[in-house]
Amino acid sequence: MNYQQVVQLHRFTKQASLRSATVLFFAAMLLVVVLPRGAVASGGVALPKQNWSFAGMFGQFDNAALKRGAQVAIQACMTCHSLKYIKFDQLRQFGYTEIEVKALAESQGRTKKDALLSGMDANAAKDAFGVVPPDLSLITKARKGYEDYTFAILTGYASANDLALATRVMADDKISDEEAKEVASALGLDMHHLDKMAEVLKRMAAGENFNRYFPGHFFAMPQPLSDGAVAYTDGTENSKIQLARDVVTFLAWAGEPTMMERKSLGVKVLLYLFVLTIMMYAVKRRIWARVH
């Protein structure tokens, strides 16, 4: 074999290993991304994806939504839950005035320097619900699905129609094929497991808290938000969906109040690194030209 052939062989083997590496990489990614869903699909129901204003590289919090969300959190969620890492005074960061903050704090029997702690006693909560309601400061970061999960839970309770359906279907203690289809589409239940479906419907009819997105479907929290539950002052419609959207936006902020600082610094850092790296590549090419 002469030198040229050896060089060609080099190139070929180099390309071949690069190719196999690439194929392997994508095969592995496919495996990692696609297969686990099949494997754990029994765990929960797929969460509807939401568009959040603060998502993505250039996402921003909508201050009006944050203000409304804080109001929902204080007037609805804080009946039972705390947000111990947030102080009333911090609410000024997205547009509340000092006077408004004072009023909000006083409405809860607190001062503006206090944390957003629920008035409900932990023991009383445990007696009433069987569990101590979790602190909500990190709730959007502490569940798979993040903000989408919190929103899904808030909006995933059975409607009056769903409850009527459950009562109607279980009136004769049997689920016909048609009923199964109806229930499956209304509540997102698996129609191939009729015994499980029957159990869910029975518990619903008995008044337990059904939520289509909660793994296992039943948990201690009764439906926390309903249409008109909180009175907005900025003219925004106070439907259940809107309340949920606003409060989840606020909870995302509460989970990481430094998020906007992070994102705006990130743009500068990445721009700097891009320019620097391109320059270093140019210098590298120039220096290595002497060797090649």
Next chain:
Amino acid sequence: MSKIMEWVDARLPVTELLKSQATEYPTPKNLNYWWNFGSLALFVLIIMIASGLFLAMHYKADANQSFDVVEHIMRDVNFGWLLRYMHANGASFFFMVVYIHILRGMYYGSYRKPREILWWFGIILFFMMMATAFMGYVLPWGQMSYWGAAVITNLMSAIPVVGEDLVVWIWGGFSVGDPTLNRFFALHFLLPLVIFGVVILHLWALHAVHSNNPVGIDLHDEKDSIPFHPYYTIKDLYGMGVFLIIFCAFVFYAPNFFLEPDNYIPANPMQTPPHIVPEWYFLPFYAILRSIDFLGSFSKLAGVIAMGGAIAILFILPFLDRSPVRSFRYRPLSKQLFWMFVADCFVLGWVGYNPADAAIFEGALPLIVIGRTCTALYFSYFFLLWVITAFDIEKHTPVPKSI
């Protein structure tokens, strides 16, 4: 300036050291970009030690305070969120870089004579890195911190005779608790500095025998080597730039990508999470551990031995590989084995990620079966590499006489 250096050099030959070991240090001219990952690993180690030092200034190891303190760092400390996200993501990137570095060594035969000691220092570093990462993950004292620590420390109880007492000694009590957290913090602070020391030994061993290269042959011709500076300084700097872009994209825009949501729930000894899963970089080894479940009461011990052995076997890799050729570029069979090994590690990782009782294809194929198969395949790599090279089964393609 030169006068001062003369004075210093007469007492400590700094200039001479820099010249012979850095600026004029002879390096093969054909190193490809896979050779960037060594210096990159050192770079990440420095990022980890620096960010960790500042985190330690604000952190408190206390079962009642640690979770809150981490949130205090995230919220109240100036750029605390940046420190913590750099440190948490840095761990993941450290492993990525080091895995590529190890695989590069395996592919180009960098463990072969005369680089065995260099290779062994590398394996020791890898072991220490895993211990450090494991203990660091416990410090935020979230649910995964606590239960991960419980599961992994419990493995020690499999050791015959002393196991049970050993676990109590490690815990400093009868369960994972405040004393465990405190000692893990102390060790997590100490170990990176020990790692740094072993990195110096690793570099010493490297500079004694010099770098391997993609062709895998010894350099005879002086024209084949170039001074480290400026050629590899600039190439490494460029590599660091690319690395930093990817790293910062995660730190600033997907900082929780590698973190388990469960670890944002404070540790609760009374409530086991539905699915305890280690960090991604331990998953292949976790899968190997769990795949040994068919030996009755010996399963646990055998699993622990298999898990440790999966890494320890790398120590004898230099003696298993008997091929006259170092680089897999010219070894068609070894190359195929190598890529199967890499794919196998990914599958093991996926098995480790899923619950032990999961199955695919409507329950027809339990993951434990895949896990066992892949564990067998993992060890087969080392056995088959020995077989095809010791019995001359592999016919290598022509190796160039020079680079």
